[in-house]
Amino acid sequence: MKTLHIIFFFILVSITINAQNVKVLNKITKEPIFGVAIYNVDKSTSVFTNFRGEADLSKFSNTEIIYFKHLSHVLKSLKKSEITKSNKVYLDSNTQGLGEIVISASKFQQNRKDIPQKIVSIDAENIQFSNPQTSADLLENTGKVYVQKSQLGGGSPMIRGFSTNRLLITVDGVRMNNAIFRGGNLQNVISIDPFSIQNTEVTLGSGSVIYGSDAIGGVMSFYTQKPKLSYTDSLMFNGNTLVRYATASNERTGHFDFNLGYKKWAFITSASYTDFDDLRMGSHGPKDYLRPEFALATSNGDVIIQNNNPLVQKYSGYNQLNIMQKAHYEPYEDLSFDLGLYYTTTSDIPRYDRLIRYRDDVLRSTEWNYGPQQWFMSNLQITKLSSKSNLYDKIKATLAYQNFKESRKDRDFQSPIRNIREESVKAYSFNLDLEKRFSQKTQFYYGAEYVFNKVNSSGIEENISNNSKVSSVSRYPDGSSWQSLAAYSSIKYKPNPKFVFQSGLRFNYVVSEADFTENNEYLNLPFDYAKNESEALTGTAGISWSPNPIMQWKFNLSSAFRAPNIDDVGKVFDSEPGSVVVPNEDLRPEYAYGGEVGLKLNFDDKLVIDMSTYYTYLDNALVRRDYSLNDETEIVYDGELSNVQAIQNASKAWIYGFEVGLKMAITNNLNLASQYSIIGGTEEAGDIEVPIRHVAPNFGNTHLVWNSDNLKLDFFANYNGDLSFNQLALSEIEKDYIYALDENGNPYSPSWYTINFRAQYQVNSSITLNASLENITDQRYKTYSSGIAAAGRNLVLSLKYSL
Incomplete structure (x- = not known):
């Protein structure tokens, strides 16, 4: 017992x-x-x-x-x-989290269903599954953003026929576009570490009312990881480490991040390092893309070397380091202070498209590198989410400083002269954003912005035979500045759950100043100083209407603008072999006027069809055209007689397109998703209309995804239409060395497809394995306008360990 x-x-x-x-x-x-x-x-x-x-x-x-x-x-x-x-x-999962709530439309949280425009959201879970090598690849994985690459260390997004300085990039609410963002392809987006991103929002179409100049074709808003509080007196610690390897570029990547959370203070540290070797292209495709030979500098001078494997794109490899440190202080539940520090640097990045150019059947360049691309940003954000003020309910102030450094170093084959041009931009910005709810039906958003950019630029000619250096013409006028002052307001009226009306206005004043005294030693411009002042009033109005649970209509009208920057007003560079762009002080803003209609059909989340069509008219378009300098149409630049060109308000453009997406739940675990985009457009070139440079071919993807408790599988295809010789922009025809040749010997962009497989396995709560086999059939292809061929068959393996 x-x-x-x-x-x-x-x-x-x-x-x-x-x-x-x-x-x-x-x-x-x-x-x-x-x-x-x-x-x-x-x-x-x-x-x-x-x-x-x-x-x-x-x-x-x-x-x-x-x-x-x-x-x-x-x-x-x-x-x-x-x-x-x-x-x-x-x-319960926060269903009104990253998938349903968007920030970029007004700087404060809104339900995505209420926004008249189409906004694409990518959360941390999807980023981890897609495992992108760069942030450009992250955008491309959406299936709604087209990405061009001149080199492996590149990635220039195209959205609805617009690219480069007609698209805006923001990081944690801070404008990344600066005074030297150009009309040519840009790779600044790769400075953003994909491992540090919590979510990304891509606004398809104009965003000028909230973001001002440059937001003509779209806005790419990146939001990095936030430090997490413990909300108690106990320390909360968690962290992640990751290693990744990819075969096509022999990529080796390492990453770690950790979070320290206290009751009111939290800190997060993140660092990533990636090393890429030369990229291998696919085995099946146009022979025009092969790399049969390359120029090499030796102790006995420059020589041409036969490539023992023409599929390997010598020289294309580079490396990159990303570091982020953030601190969060929350003294009260509705008041927070956020400090962020971000730093990115690269090695020299070979500009591959310039290394494959020929002149008289001989490779033109032995060297053509972008120097280390460096970006530093510090930003302080103060947010108060509740107030009894008559002026606002929520208020957010953001103060930021950025420093951009870049350079270009090139040397012709067997030439002793290396041309070096270095640029730096110091960018200061202040944003004040406010929200006021007048009633349950009406919300009002308004704010102000000030941006100041200071540009420093230098040019050097270095003689590699005796190491002597002399000054030469710089790419931009040294000491030039660009300023923007703006105020905006937006109203949201929601009389019932089925109908939302939103409208807004923004006034912008932009001024740029440039002193050409130093460059006039080389150019003999008819002016020594230029001041360009621009004023712009832009607006938007749209509705979101859901007459029943199945159907949702969206309609939006908007205007947008881009003010001339220092790149437009004062740049000197070789746009292509035999052409040089010179400054032009007589420039005005370009304006875009557009409309969009969207229809979404949701059949109980079992089948979702999302369609939209849009049209944009671009007036006073800033384009590169032939020009005369002191009545001369040709000048000697870098030792070559070159045709004179300048950026001018010399064109109009018409862009239109249609997008359709489909999501279907086949079973509880198996889902089908597909996306397709059709884009077209023309611009004026004298008395005729010609294709536009940044209108991408028709493109899309289809995914078949299996998702269970610990295993996620994705079998998918990417596909891309062709652009014939007659569909290429004039500026693209001049770059025939990056294209395949048709039966008549003319450049064109062939169609292509890839078959791919991706898997993620959650071993336990700490270990996650990712594996991808990309381009299974080893296709040789280039995305439109790209200088470098895409990766051939590529096995990507990663291991993540979480604490």
């Missing part, structure tokens, strides 16, 4: 101990949730769930109300006595 009493006692103790434990699970997936903060009303007692979602509640009394808080789930409160009945707590 005594033995039975002992057994009964141990059973009772065991039940009592187990009753003190809780397991926190996702309500839908039933998966354990790590890092849930569990605390009482006054936060005097707190614990965190472990990797199994478990926590010990013995510190709490049975009558206490206990709170369960997690970043990606809805806050829940329960009495301890209620919890111990089942020992399990289920939390």
Whole structure:
């Protein structure tokens, strides 16, 4: 009998101990949730769930109300006595999180259904699954952004027929575009570390009312990871490490990040390093893309070397380092301070498209490198989310400083002269954004912005035979400046859940100043100083209407502008062999006027069809055209007699397109998704209309995705239409060395497709494996206007360990 009493006692103790434990699970997936903060009303007692979602509640009394808080789930409160009945707590996912809420439309959170424009969101989970090598690849994976690459260290997005300085990039709400963003292809987006991104929002179409100049074709808004508070007196620590390898470029990548969270303070540190070797192209495709030979500098001079593997694109490799440090201070629930520091640097990046140019059947350049591309940003953001002020309910102030450094170093084959041009931009900005709710139906957004850019630029000719250096013409006028002052307002009227009207206005004043005194030693311009002042008033108006649960209509009209910057007003560079662009002080803003209609059909989330069509008219377009300097149409530049050109308000353009997307739930685990974009457009060139440079071919993708508890599989195809010789822009025809040749010997952009497979396996709560086999059939292709061929068959493996 005594033995039975002992057994009964141990059973009772065991039940009592187990009753003190809780397991926190996702309500839908039933998966354990790590890092849930569990605390009482006054936060005097707190614990965190472990990797199994478990926590010990013995510190709490049975009558206490206990709170369960997690970043990606809805806050829940329960009495301890209620919890111990089942020992399990289920939390609802924050369904109004990254998938439904957008920030970029007004600088404050809004439901995406209320926005008249089309906005594409990419969250951290999808970024991890797609495992992009750069942020340009991240954008391309959406299937709605087209990406051009002149070199492996590149990535110039195209959105609805616009590119480069007609698209805007923001990082944590700070404008990345600066005074020397050019009309030629840009690779600044690769400075953003994809491992540090929490979510990305891509606005398709104009964003000028909120973002001002440059936001003609779209806005790419990157939001990096936020430091996470523990909301208790206990330290919350978590972190991730990742290694990745890819065969096509022999890529080696390492990354780590960790978060320290306290009750009111939190810090996050992130660092990534990537090293790429020369990229291997595919085996099946146009022979025109092969790399049969390359120029090499030796101790005995420059020589031409036969490439023992023409599929390997010598020289294209480079490396990159990204570092981010952020701090978050939240003294009160509605008041927060955020400080962010970001730094990116690269090695020299060979500009591959220039290294494959020929002149008189001989490779033109032995060297053509972008020097280390460096970007530093510090930003301080103060946010107050509730106020009794008559002027605002929410207010956000952002102060930022950025420093951009870039250079170009090139040397012709067997020439002793290396041309070096170095640029730096210091960019200061201040944004004040406010929100005021007048009633349950009406919200008002307004704000102001000031931006100041200072440009420094130098030109050097270096003689490699004797190491002597002399000054030469710089790419931009040294010491030039660009300033922008703006005010905007936007109103949202939602009389009922089915209908939303939004409208806004923005006034912008932009001034640029440039002193050409130094460059006039080489150019003999008819002016020494230029000041360009621009004023612009832009607006937007749109509706979102859902007459029933299945159907949603969106309609939007907008105007946008781009003010001339220092690149337009003062640049000197060789645009292509035999042509040189010179400054032009007589420039005005270019304006875009557009409309968009969208229809979304949602059949109980089992089948979703999303369609939209758009049209944009670009007036006073800033384009590169033939020009005369002191009545001369040719000048000597870098030792070559070159045709004179300049940026001018010399064109009009018409761009139109249609997009359709489909999502279908075949079973609970199997889903089909597909996206296709059709784009067209022409511009004026004298008395005729010609194709536009940045109108991409028709393109799309189709994904078949299997998703279970620990395993996710994606079998997908990317496909791309062709552009015939007659469909190429005039500036592209002049770059025939990057294109395939048709049966008549004319350049054209062939169609292509790739078949791909991707898998992610969650080994346990700490270890995640990713594997991709891209371009399975080893196709040899180039995305439109790209100088470098895309990767051939490519195996990508990554291992992530989470603490």
